[in-house]
Every structure is written in structure tokens, then in C-alpha cells.
Amino acid sequence: MVIIQKPKINIAFQEAVLKAKKLNRPVLFSHVRKIDKMDPLFFYHAGLPLYQGERFYWKDKGGETTIVGIGSSFIFRNDLKESRFEDMDQEWKRFIHEAVLDDGLSEAATGPLIFGGFSFDPSQKKEVEWTDFSQATLQLPTFMLTVKGDNAYLTINILCSSHDEEDIIDKYIELINDLLNQSSLLITSQTLKDTMEIAPEQWKKTVDEVVGQLKMGEMEKVVLARKLKVSFEDSPQSDFILQNLLTQQPDSFTFSLEVLNSCFLGASPERLVKKTGEEIFSTCLAGSIGRGKSKVEDRQLGQELLADHKNRHEHHLVVEMIKNVLEKYCKDIDLPKQPSLMKVRDIQHLYTPIKGKVSSSNTSILKFVEQLHPTPALGGVPREKAMESIKESEKMDRGLYAGPIGWLDAKGNGEFAVAIRSGLINRNHSYLYAGCGVVSDSNSESEYIETKIKFRPMLRAIGGHEDEI
Numbered sequence: 001m002v003i004i005q006k007p008k009i010n011i012a013f014q015e016a017v018l019k020a021k022k023l024n025r026p027v028l029f030s031h032v033r034k035i036d037k038m039d040p041l042f043f044y045h046a047g048l049p050l051y052q053g054e055r056f057y058w059k060d061k062g063g064e065t066t067i068v069g070i071g072s073s074f075i076f077r078n079d080l081k082e083s084r085f086e087d088m089d090q091e092w093k094r095f096i097h098e099a100v101l102d103d104g105l106s107e108a109a110t111g112p113l114i115f116g117g118f119s120f121d122p123s124q125k126k127e128v129e130w131t132d133f134s135q136a137t138l139q140l141p142t143f144m145l146t147v148k149g150d151n152a153y154l155t156i157n158i159l160c161s162s163h164d165e166e167d168i169i170d171k172y173i174e175l176i177n178d179l180l181n182q183s184s185l186l187i188t189s190q191t192l193k194d195t196m197e198i199a200p201e202q203w204k205k206t207v208d209e210v211v212g213q214l215k216m217g218e219m220e221k222v223v224l225a226r227k228l229k230v231s232f233e234d235s236p237q238s239d240f241i242l243q244n245l246l247t248q249q250p251d252s253f254t255f256s257l258e259v260l261n262s263c264f265l266g267a268s269p270e271r272l273v274k275k276t277g278e279e280i281f282s283t284c285l286a287g288s289i290g291r292g293k294s295k296v297e298d299r300q301l302g303q304e305l306l307a308d309h310k311n312r313h314e315h316h317l318v319v320e321m322i323k324n325v326l327e328k329y330c331k332d333i334d335l336p337k338q339p340s341l342m343k344v345r346d347i348q349h350l351y352t353p354i355k356g357k358v359s360s361s362n363t364s365i366l367k368f369v370e371q372l373h374p375t376p377a378l379g380g381v382p383r384e385k386a387m388e389s390i391k392e393s394e395k396m397d398r399g400l401y402a403g404p405i406g407w408l409d410a411k412g413n414g415e416f417a418v419a420i421r422s423g424l425i426n427r428n429h430s431y432l433y434a435g436c437g438v439v440s441d442s443n444s445e446s447e448y449i450e451t452k453i454k455f456r457p458m459l460r461a462i463g464g465h466e467d468e469i
């Protein structure tokens with residue numbers, strides 16, 4: 001059963017081949033077509049086993065856009081500490097400038113785009129479990145499904161060389177049809193062997209020490225994180241975890257980035273930035289409390305959070321910083337005066353959305369990512385001192401946890417979430433991460449409990465139970 005029809009190609013393809021000849025290097029040919037709607041997870045799963053280690057999944061928070069990539073036509077990596085955002089932006093611009101786009105549809109989130117993540121702190125000493133990732137790792141998928149509302153699109157990205165024949169496109173279409181025809185959504189679960197909190201007592205002591213420094217006025221806020229190590233009988237499949245995240249955390253950004261033998265995935269409530277033409281959206285999310293067992297208790301907890309001085313202070317620092325960045329590049333800033341509540345399954349947060357209009361619409365989203373990361377929701381205030389404190393006191397490599405994860409297209413539009421409520425799968429192990437904002441009146445025991453709550457979404461999704469920690 002053929003699912004996707006062969007295109008009537010195509011002058012554009014011939015143009016790409018001619019360009020490759022002239023430039024004497026491969027040139028990207030990108031073709032987009034509308035297809036019948038399908039389950040994005042089915043598409044992701046169809047990438048196995050051929051494209052194991054070369055897949056990604058992205059669903060935005062409102063569920064308006066889902067983008068899934070299988071196969072990697074090109075992988076952009078960067079390990080430079082200071083300039084990774086700027087370099088990535090330049091490299092992508094150069095690459096896309098030479099490309100030949102056959103995208104008459106030209107819808108956002110279709111056509112050539114790169115998806116991936118940036119590490120939290122490139123100056124942190126890399127731990128072995130993060131070996132497969134660079135400080136910036138973004139994939140240009142070979143096959144990409146975009147689902148927006150009732151519409152679905154397939155993008156095919158081919159790196160053409162001078163001697164490619166036109167029928168290469170037919171071969172790609174045959175391949176994707178074969179993969180889809182052979183696939184089913186039979187996803188196997190996995191058995192957890194062991195769950196281990198890494199040095200929890202030491203972590204509490206560290207929080208106390210940092211609180212001491214905050215009281216002396218050395219800093220205003222530091223976000224401290226810790227990790228859980230989980231062992232499995234066999235190497236866990238990201239498909240299973242992703243399926244769980246999608247059903248268990250429907251109101252979050254859901255992402256998966258498979259690279260070689262690793263997969264980084266999660267369900268984050270926090271947008272870092274979205275850019276659509278001149279419109280910029282960001283989110284201030286900081287200050288947390290659990291969910292109530294009843295509606296009444298839940299509402300009471302929410303009111304308690306809204307009135308809590310410590311949490312309001314933590315939140316205010318994030319609002320100020322994001323506002324300052326947006327004011328540098330945008331006009332018509334829209335910022336509510338008071339935070340509201342964002343409720344997800346296990347936790348509720350203080351939440352302030354912020355938007356503006358960028359003065360120059362060809363400013364790439366990566367400019368905003370560079371300026372915003374890390375906000376004080378993940379780093380602290382002042383930024384540099386807090387980053388040093390995190391590096392010194394956490395004694396772990398956050399890797400992509402708490403970093404920006406998302407996509408950008410040929411026009412520099414896109415969306416990045418903050419990769420929290422996330423974890424890394426590496427062979428038979430999984431590493432889950434959770435952190436919390438520490439201010440001068442923080443209490444280490446309450447912060448510890450807060451991180452326990454923040455582990456829950458991933459722990460549940462990998463097949464574990466919250467009582468295990």
C-alpha cells in the first residue's frame with residue numbers, strides 16, 4: 001500500500017544538481033508535500049531500526065505543531081564555548097543560502113529546519129554519559145513529518161551531489177513508503193532494575209552552603225539541580241517513554257533527540273522563546289508548589305504560592321531578566337503585572353508570559369536563545385556568579401538538561417523550550433535531572449522535596465514509581 005505519491009519532479013532538483021556541480025560540493029535539495037494525516041509517534045517509530053540514533057520528536061505545549069524527524073541528512077555540531085549560538089546561526093545561514101527549496105507550500109515548521117539542543121554550560125567538565133552530544137547538536141532530518149491541526153506535510157531533505165540522477169527522489173519516496181508500510185505502533189516496555197539518588201544528603205548540605213552565601217549577599221539566586229540514575233534490564237526504547245510522556249503530560253513541550261547511542265527526552269512546561277516573523281514570545285516560569293489531592297486543596301495551594309514571598313522573589317528575578325532582553329530587541333512589549341498559575345500534572349508554577357515585536361524581523365531566533373539562556377529560572381542572579389556556583393557545588397554535568405531545545409527554520413523562525421523535566425537514556429541506563437531555585441530564605445529539606453516532585457514526570461514515563469525515591 002503506497003502512502004505517499006511520487007512527486008512530478010522537477011526543475012528544482014536539476015537546479016540543485018547543477019549547483020552542486022558548479023560549487024563542487026553537495027547542495028541541499030528540500031522538497032515539501034502535503035500528505036494524509038498520520039500519528040506522529042507512528043512516524044517516529046517507523047524510523048526503527050534503520051534510523052536508530054537519528055530521530056527527533058517535538059510537540060509544542062499547545063499541541064498545535066508536532067515535528068518528527070527520521071534519518072539525519074546532516075548534523076550540525078559545535079563545541080566552542082563562547083560562540084556556539086552565533087556559529088551555529090552563521091553555519092546554518094550559509095548552508096541554507098546554497099540550498100534549493102522546492103517548497104511551494106512554504107508553511108511554517110515545514111521545509112528544511114534543524115532540530116536539536118544546546119548544553120546548559122559548555123564550560124562544565126563533560127561526563128561520560130554525555131559523550132554522544134556536542135555543546136550544540138542539531139539535526140537536519142532526511143524525512144520530516146509536520147502535523148499542524150488537521151494538516152500534515154512531509155519534507156524530504158537530500159544532500160545532492162553533482163552526479164545524482166533524478167530518480168534518487170523516487171528512491172527516497174519508496175524508502176519512506178516501505179518504512180511506513182512495515183511499521184506498527186507496537187511499542188515494547190522495559191523493566192527497571194534499580195533507581196539510585198546521587199548523594200542526596202550531600203546535595204542538601206550544598207543547598208545549605210549556598211543559602212549561607214546568599215545570606216551574605218554574594219548572590220540573589222542560584223538554581224541547584226541533582227540527578228537520579230536508573231538501570232534497566234535492557235537498553236530502553238525512547239518510543240515507549242515518549243508515548244508515556246505524550247499521554248501523561250499533554251500540556252507540556254514534549255521532545256526527544258536521539259543521537260548515536262543516546263537519547264535525551266522530556267516534557268517541559270517552559271518555553272524559552274518562540275519566533276514567528278516579527279513576533280517573539282517568552283515565558284517566565286519560577287516558583288513552585290505541589291498539586292492538591294482535591295480541587296479545594298489544589299486551589300488553596302495555588303493561592304499559597306501566589307502569596308508566598310520567597311517564590312514571588314524567585315519569580316520576579318526571572319521576569320526582570322527576560323524583560324530586559326526583550327526590551328533590547330523588541331518594541332510593543334506585553335507583560336502582565338502579576339504572575340498567574342501554570343498547573344501541570346504533578347506541580348504548579350508561578351507563570352508570566354511575555355511577548356514583543358522584534359524590530360528587525362530577520363533577527364534569528366538563535367540571537368534570542370543566546371541572550372536568554374540561562375534565565376534565572378535555571379541559572380541564577382547575577383548570572384556569571386551563579387554559573388560558577390553551580391559548576392562548583394553541583395559536581396555533575398547537566399549536559400542538555402536545563403539547556404535550550406527546539407528548532408529553527410530557513411527564515412530564522414522557530415521555537416525553543418527549556419529542557420527541564422528531562423532525562424538521558426544511554427545504553428542500559430537513564431539519568432533524570434531536577435532542580436530548584438535557591439534564595440536566601442530557602443530551606444534545604446523543602447527544596448529536596450520539590451526536586452522529588454520534579455522527578456516524577458520522567459520517573460513515571462520510564463516505567464518507574466514515585467515511591468522509588
Ligand SMILES: C=C(O[C@H]1C=CC=C(C(=O)O)[C@@H]1O)C(=O)O
Binds near residue numbers: 420433
Ligand atoms: C529547574 C527546574 O525548574 C525550574 C522551572 C520552574 C520552576 C522552578 C522553581 O520553582 O524552582 C525552577 O526554576 C526543574 O524542573 O528542574
